[in-house]
Amino acid sequence: MGEFTTLAISAVLLAGFYAAMAYGLGLIYGVLRIVNLAHGGIIMAAAYLAWQLFERFRIDPFLAIPIALVVFFGVGVVIYLGLVRFIPRGPAGAVQSLLLLFGVWLIIRNAAYLLFTGNEQVIQTSYATSSVTILGGGFSVTRIAVFGVAIVALLGLHLLLTRTYLGKAIRAVAQNPDSCTLAGINVERVYLLTFGLGTALAGLAGVLASTLFAFTPSFGAGELLKSFVIIVLGGLGSIIGIALGALVLAFAEVFAVYVVPPYLTSAVGFVLLVVVLVLRPGGLFGQRVLR
Amino acid sequence: MLTALLLVAGCAPSQRESGGSGADDVPEKIVIGATLPLTGAESKSGGRFKQGYELAVELENADGGIDVRGTKVPVELKLLDDTTDQAKAINLAQRLITQDGVHALLGTYSTALIEAQSTVAEQNKIPYVNGGGAATSIYGKGFTYVFGALAPVRNLATTEMEWINAQQAAGKLPKPAKVAVVWENTSHGEDFAEGVKGFAGAHATDYQVVVDESFALDGKDFSAILSTVRSADADLVMVDAHLPDFITMQRQFISSGMCAPVITYGARGSEADARTALGQDGINYILSAVWWNKQLGNTALNSAFIKEFTSRHGTDPEWYQALGYEAARSLFTAISTAGSVDRTKVRDALATLTMDSILPGGKLSYPAASGGQASYPFVVQQNLPDGSSPIIYPADIATGAGVAPNPGCKR
Numbered sequence: 026m027g028e029f030t031t032l033a034i035s036a037v038l039l040a041g042f043y044a045a046m047a048y049g050l051g052l053i054y055g056v057l058r059i060v061n062l063a064h065g066g067i068i069m070a071a072a073y074l075a076w077q078l079f080e081r082f083r084i085d086p087f088l089a090i091p092i093a094l095v096v097f098f099g100v101g102v103v104i105y106l107g108l109v110r111f112i113p114r115g116p117a118g119a120v121q122s123l124l125l126l127f128g129v130w131l132i133i134r135n136a137a138y139l140l141f142t143g144n145e146q147v148i149q150t151s152y153a154t155s156s157v158t159i160l161g162g163g164f165s166v167t168r169i170a171v172f173g174v175a176i177v178a179l180l181g182l183h184l185l186l187t188r189t190y191l192g193k194a195i196r197a198v199a200q201n202p203d204s205c206t207l208a209g210i211n212v213e214r215v216y217l218l219t220f221g222l223g224t225a226l227a228g229l230a231g232v233l234a235s236t237l238f239a240f241t242p243s244f245g246a247g248e249l250l251k252s253f254v255i256i257v258l259g260g261l262g263s264i265i266g267i268a269l270g271a272l273v274l275a276f277a278e279v280f281a282v283y284v285v286p287p288y289l290t291s292a293v294g295f296v297l298l299v300v301v302l303v304l305r306p307g308g309l310f311g312q313r314v315l316r
Numbered sequence: 317m318l319t320a321l322l323l324v325a326g327c328a329p330s331q332r333e334s335g336g337s338g339a340d341d342v343p344e345k346i347v348i349g350a351t352l353p354l355t356g357a358e359s360k361s362g363g364r365f366k367q368g369y370e371l372a373v374e375l376e377n378a379d380g381g382i383d384v385r386g387t388k389v390p391v392e393l394k395l396l397d398d399t400t401d402q403a404k405a406i407n408l409a410q411r412l413i414t415q416d417g418v419h420a421l422l423g424t425y426s427t428a429l430i431e432a433q434s435t436v437a438e439q440n441k442i443p444y445v446n447g448g449g450a451a452t453s454i455y456g457k458g459f460t461y462v463f464g465a466l467a468p469v470r471n472l473a474t475t476e477m478e479w480i481n482a483q484q485a486a487g488k489l490p491k492p493a494k495v496a497v498v499w500e501n502t503s504h505g506e507d508f509a510e511g512v513k514g515f516a517g518a519h520a521t522d523y524q525v526v527v528d529e530s531f532a533l534d535g536k537d538f539s540a541i542l543s544t545v546r547s548a549d550a551d552l553v554m555v556d557a558h559l560p561d562f563i564t565m566q567r568q569f570i571s572s573g574m575c576a577p578v579i580t581y582g583a584r585g586s587e588a589d590a591r592t593a594l595g596q597d598g599i600n601y602i603l604s605a606v607w608w609n610k611q612l613g614n615t616a617l618n619s620a621f622i623k624e625f626t627s628r629h630g631t632d633p634e635w636y637q638a639l640g641y642e643a644a645r646s647l648f649t650a651i652s653t654a655g656s657v658d659r660t661k662v663r664d665a666l667a668t669l670t671m672d673s674i675l676p677g678g679k680l681s682y683p684a685a686s687g688g689q690a691s692y693p694f695v696v697q698q699n700l701p702d703g704s705s706p707i708i709y710p711a712d713i714a715t716g717a718g719v720a721p722n723p724g725c726k727r
Contacts, residue, residue, distance in 0.1 A: 035539035156571035165571035239560035288501035
């Protein structure tokens with residue numbers, strides 16, 4: 026298999042993880058218009074949850090996904106009820122929400138330092154270094170599994186938003202919360218469920234990350250920044266756009282080595298972010314209502 | 317205003333308050349200040365250095381203290397937590413000097429923190445000995461009060477290359493061997509790459525550097541770099557990475573079906589965390605090099621250190637504790653040699669110090685030529701399939717024989 030094909034498949038697999046990482050941030054922003062700075066902290070906390078479940082009960086991280094989804098949905102509901110719902114909606118609450126959720130992130134991070142110290146942790150599954158051959162090249166089973174979960178999450182989210190009453194309500198609130206109130210939709214409840222769902226998706230990303238990378242309590246900062254780049258690239262408020270944004274970022278980073286030194290490839294995403302914000306502020310695939 | 321200034325001046329603590337009336341007097345006790353990252357990102361390493369510092373102080377005091385002109389003077393360690401924060405490391409060092417009046421400082425851990433803190437020591441002209449900063453950039457500033465017990469990372473690469481060179485001379489590796497140098501974009505990585513390339517340059521007919529790439533920390537995908545290494549068909553894959561990148565890269569290296577006759581990730585590979593993360597099969601034949609290893613316990617000094625440490629902590633010491641212990645011991649030795657706690661005299665004693673040491677080579681000194689940074693060979697280990705990681709180089713301290721090329725590689 027040629028080098029190009031190998032790198033292209035690697036980029037697609039990486040995009041799967043990137044997309045899973047950004048769904049939660051994109052969903053919350055699309056509906057509540059809040060940049061959830063606690064997103065990175067949730068990813069890190071979920072990685073620790075998966076690690077604890079694996080170390081204490083030998084639960085495989087992929088089997089721990091339903092547990093993480095439930096736990097972090099609950100965490101999201103608590104954060105919303107305890108903190109976020111008191112923030113004014115719209116531009117008036119923008120700075121407050123940033124500061125508040127940044128504070129939540131710091132609390133989560135320092136709690137993790139207290140509980141788990143700064144030691145690097147890693148989950149060593151029996152298949153951590155297993156590979157399968159695709160088009161003549163070897164690829165990690167774990168990366169493929171992460172990609173599969175990301176696709177399932179994308180489809181699930183898409184079906185939820187397009188085929189269920191809750192999904193339609195979420196999309197309606199994302200379009201115009203005031204009209205929704207007049208139409209009898211409980212907007213506060215939609216916000217609550219959306220924040221819970223977005224946090225659960227961040228939890229999903231954390232579990233997936235724990236199967237791929239070593240982590241410490243400071244884990245999540247880079248993931249938050251990349252998630253932000255992805256939702257801007259994909260068009261704020263578009264779930265399909267997030268998947269495409271993740272694909273663009275992954276391809277840009279992987280193939281950037283042909284243009285810039287490898288140590289600069291992680292900066293490529295941020296250059297893209299600036300370029301897109303200047304030339305296409307609505308994102309590469311256009312700003313649209315959540316779908 | 318004048319009254320206020322006089323009041324402030326009157327209240328300011330003396331910089332010599334712990335040391336008696338003058339720097340040349342024999343003090344009642346010698347106060348050594350130190351900060352370490354006991355919490356935060358480097359807490360694991362910080363905690364290990366604390367054990368080394370405390371053991372050195374405890375053993376010194378058990379012997380009556382530091383011998384200053386025939387009088388045994390007890391040592392007190394004032395140890396503060398800098399929380400892995402550069403600003404705090406600076407502020408706490410300043411506080412230890414000006415408020416607590418310490419006689420000398422032991423350094424914190426990690427290059428970034430030491431870079432920041434060493435400036436404070438130099439500005440205040442107080443001896444500063446650290447065991448946790450290996451980057452040559454710390455010692456290239458012309459500072460005269462800063463001393464480092466960690467040999468430069470360049471030596472890590474050089475020592476590994478010396479072992480590789482011996483294998484090549486024995487006909488086990490191709491000549492010239494194709495070398496891929498892949499390094500994290502930090503001063504640690506730069507020093508490592510310099511070491512490999514310097515060695516290869518000095519043996520130009522034996523080694524050909526075919527890949528020279530650096531990468532950003534905490535990478536999520538190394539497929540592009542690994543693809544370059546694969547295309548170059550490198551015989552020696554010489555990587556310098558910290559633990560998270562080592563795990564991510566080695567997992568990708570294995571799952572992409574790559575194999576190299578010799579592979580190293582610098583200091584990584586022999587620690588328990590590596591085996592936990594990658595399994596025995598994932599770390600077999602990886603070459604690694606560290607500053608100290610408990611297998612060096614065949615000398616009297618080493619076995620005494622290991623015995624004292626193990627009896628207190630119930631675990632074997634690692635290089636962190638050994639370097640903390642040696643940094644502290646060298647400072648005590650310098651104070652004793654100076655016969656004084658006078659900062660300049662202690663500094664001069666450190667600059668001319670040569671003492672028996674638990675470190676490879678058996679001697680510790682801080683040569684002025686390297687800016688006060690110690691220099692000695694590293695301990696090269698190799699992971700073997702039976703789960704052992706014997707020292708394979710330098711030959712005089714080897715506890716086992718290394719294997720090259722990796723017998724699992726079919727080329």
